[in-house]
Amino acid sequence: MEIKIGVQHTPREIVLESGQSAEDVKNAVTAALTGKDKVLSLTDERGREIIIPADRLAYVEIGESAARRVGFGAL
Incomplete structure (x- = not known):
């Protein structure tokens, strides 16, 4: 699943692919914000851990991962 995290005072968002379920990510974000x-701590598909201070979170977007398309065919 693809997760996009906006961090305050940072022009770029953090994008990661995670094997965690949407419910697990939502619970981690809720625990960090309450x-x-x-901190918000998530693990990506490669096993890297991303840790963000909860007071710096701007937004968290939880979405389904899209299959990567290869080629030049019209879709």
Whole structure:
């Protein structure tokens, strides 16, 4: 699943592919924003951990991963 994270005062968003379910990501974001955790911590498909301070989150977009298309065919 593709996750896009906006960070305050940063012009670029963080984009990662994660094997976590949408519900797991939503619970992690909710826990970070309600103050239970001070950081949002997610793991991507390669096993890298992304840690963002909760007070710097601008937005989190949770979406389904799109299959990458190869070639020049008209779709």
